Amino acid sequence: MPRLVEREFDVIVIGAGAAGENAADRVVQGGLTAVLVEAELVGGECSYWACMPSKALLRPGTALHGAQSVPGASEAVTGTLDAAAVLKRRDSFTSHWQDASQVEWAEGAGIELIRGRARITGERTVRVAGLDGDDYALTARHAVVLANGSTPNRPPVDGLSEIEYWGTREATSAKEVPGRLGVLGGGVAGTELAQAFARLGSTVTLVARSGLLRNFPTEAAELVAAGLRADGVELRLDTKTRSVQRNSDGSLTLTLDGGDTVTVDRLLVSTGRRPALEGLGLESVGLSAGDGKPVTISTDSTGLVAEASGNDDGPWLYAVGDAAGKALLTHQGKYEARATGAAIAARAKGELRGDAEPWSRYAQTADEHAIPNVVFTDPELANVGRSLEQARQDGYNASSVELPIEVAGSSLHARNYKGWAQLVVDEDRKVLLGATFAGPDVAELLHAATIAVVGDVPLDRLWHAVPSYPTISEVWLRLLEKYGF
Numbered sequence: 001m002p003r004l005v006e007r008e009f010d011v012i013v014i015g016a017g018a019a020g021e022n023a024a025d026r027v028v029q030g031g032l033t034a035v036l037v038e039a040e041l042v043g044g045e046c047s048y049w050a051c052m053p054s055k056a057l058l059r060p061g062t063a064l065h066g067a068q069s070v071p072g073a074s075e076a077v078t079g080t081l082d083a084a085a086v087l088k089r090r091d092s093f094t095s096h097w098q099d100a101s102q103v104e105w106a107e108g109a110g111i112e113l114i115r116g117r118a119r120i121t122g123e124r125t126v127r128v129a130g131l132d133g134d135d136y137a138l139t140a141r142h143a144v145v146l147a148n149g150s151t152p153n154r155p156p157v158d159g160l161s162e163i164e165y166w167g168t169r170e171a172t173s174a175k176e177v178p179g180r181l182g183v184l185g186g187g188v189a190g191t192e193l194a195q196a197f198a199r200l201g202s203t204v205t206l207v208a209r210s211g212l213l214r215n216f217p218t219e220a221a222e223l224v225a226a227g228l229r230a231d232g233v234e235l236r237l238d239t240k241t242r243s244v245q246r247n248s249d250g251s252l253t254l255t256l257d258g259g260d261t262v263t264v265d266r267l268l269v270s271t272g273r274r275p276a277l278e279g280l281g282l283e284s285v286g287l288s289a290g291d292g293k294p295v296t297i298s299t300d301s302t303g304l305v306a307e308a309s310g311n312d313d314g315p316w317l318y319a320v321g322d323a324a325g326k327a328l329l330t331h332q333g334k335y336e337a338r339a340t341g342a343a344i345a346a347r348a349k350g351e352l353r354g355d356a357e358p359w360s361r362y363a364q365t366a367d368e369h370a371i372p373n374v375v376f377t378d379p380e381l382a383n384v385g386r387s388l389e390q391a392r393q394d395g396y397n398a399s400s401v402e403l404p405i406e407v408a409g410s411s412l413h414a415r416n417y418k419g420w421a422q423l424v425v426d427e428d429r430k431v432l433l434g435a436t437f438a439g440p441d442v443a444e445l446l447h448a449a450t451i452a453v454v455g456d457v458p459l460d461r462l463w464h465a466v467p468s469y470p471t472i473s474e475v476w477l478r479l480l481e482k483y484g485f
Contacts, residue, residue, distance in 0.1 A: 002135040009035045011344060012126050012138050013145045014118045014280070016106070017044020019321025019333035020147030024111045026341025032142065032348055035112040037128055042102040042113065045149055045169075045322075046330040048094045053172040054192055055376055056090040061199030062378045066440065069414035083177050083200045090172075097173070120144065120281040120317075123310040127281075143316050143344045146280065146297075146305070147337065150273040150322035155184060158243035163252060165244075165267040168193065177201050182254055182264035184241055186212040188375050190270035191224065195377050198231040205234045205262050207241050207254065216381055219402070219420045220438035224377050226418075236262070275325040285309040285317065299324050301363040302356050303340035315347060326364075327371045339364045369433075370453040374443045379419065382446040385434030385453045388424050397427045401483045405439050408470035414440055421475045425483065431456045437475075445473060459483065 011027045013020045016038035024034040041048050060081055067073045095101060106113055116130035126144060128136035152167050154160065166174075168189050177200045183190045186208030198204040206212075206228070212235065213221040225235060236256060243255045244267065254262045277295040282288065286309040289295045298306045303318040311317055319325075320340050321333030343362035346352035356362035375381040391398035405419030419439020426433050435449035452462055463485045467473040 004135050006137045008139045009033045010141045011143045012140045015148035016042040018046050018330050019337040022334045022337035023145045023341045027345050028110050030345025037114050037118040039117045041099040049169040049172050051330050052093045053090050056093040057196040058376050060086045124316050142348045146319040146323040147321050148276050148323050151276040153272045155271045157241050159245050163246050171268050178266040180264040182267045185270035194233050198233050207236045209240050220381050223438045227379050275323050302343035326367050336364045372450045379439045380443050381438045382443045383436040384450045391433045400424050405475045407474040409472040423479050430459045
């Protein structure tokens with residue numbers, strides 16, 4: 001019979017991924033006690049199945065292609081990727097799916113850990129079915145934080161529920177490279193993994209109901225599409241997958257719009273994710289969904305969950321990272337967690353009452369203005385802030401300036417370098433609302449753009465930020481000159 005263990009903490013954090021770790025760390029730094037509740041590996045999706053392993057799979061191919069693109073170096077490159085060595089290096093970045101170092105960090109930071117599945121049972125109360133067989137009844141003096149991540153969507157494809165297929169977890173932890181790989185989905189994860197496996201030796205077909213990377217400017221996405229095609233990836237865009245079936249030899253056949261078929265050895269389904277809010281007991285605090293729809297929540301700038309029982313009188317339920325559903329990006333989830341943790345500690349001390357001031361250490365203001373994002377394909381795609389369309393939809397008097405990346409630094413960087421850059425300008429205030437870069441190694445241009453957007457740096461002052469010569473950053477000068485400086 002399970003033993004009932006009753007415990008009390010200042011803050012209970014459900015989910016020990018990157019966002020949960022940061023939230024717990026901040027409240028402990030603020031002088032409170034905290035416990036992380038985690039049913040899987042401490043460190044979460046990013047450490048073991050997303051950011052780190054996927055980038056470890058991508059980087060060797062990008063490095064090899066980079067050398068092949070520079071005369072003098074290209075003559076020295078005579079081989080192809082060693083898939084076994086790439087997978088071995090990937091394993092090292094996931095610590096071989098062991099979380100001992102993350103647990104050690106939590107203990108060193110003064111954060112307790114309970115391994116188990118958590119369920120909210122009322123205001124400030126959480127029940128945990130411990131993986132050790134015990135049953136934990138936890139009470140939070142100040143706050144409960146939802147940081148339990150997201151779960152993949154499954155598209156409505158006939159036969160999909162009857163076959164074994166890869167999600168991103170299975171793809172990033174794969175032990176072998178399939179001969180033929182089908183990818184459903186043209187978003188960031190599907191696009192990155194399609195290129196990674198193509199460069200590791202798979203024949204890849206990517207099928208997407210819409211265009212590739214449709215949330216990015218067309219000119220930028222087209223450069224990525226060209227990069228994938230150069231690696232042999234067949235792109236079937238604006239195409240619906242109607243059905244999938246397993247063949248007698250173990251292969252899978254996809255039937256597409258118009259009756260075309262594609263046969264593959266493995267199928268990766270990467271069609272987006274949603275907050276993992278089911279089974280958390282949110283109905284016990286007035287948060288539920290009707291008509292079979294998934295539970296949804298909304299949060300304010302401190303991460304406080306709207307309409308949760310008791311949150312108006314004494315703030316206690318918060319959500320950060322993917323669970324909050326604002327921006328499903330690790331770095332943004334960690335940012336939200338830092339702000340939320342600081343807000344919880346400040347409210348506990350009486351230092352914060354009511355709403356947090358925008359751009360204060362307690363507010364997630366950047367979620368509204370400056371979310372940076374990188375697609376780690378080759379070429380890379382990096383953007384921050386609003387697109388021109390988004391800016392106009394949000395009521396800004398916005399314009400844009402764009403041009404190919406053709407500067408001394410890019411021509412030195414690689415033979416036949418192809419890139420594209422765009423700035424989105426608020427014409428009333430003459431500051432940046434957003435920026436996009438596409439091309440080899442443009443991710444390192446992004447933080448300068450993020451600072452400019454967050455800081456509302458006037459364009460006439462930004463013109464005095466002289467880029468070093470000869471670097472790809474010279475594109476900043478060319479963009480400002482085209483704008484009129």
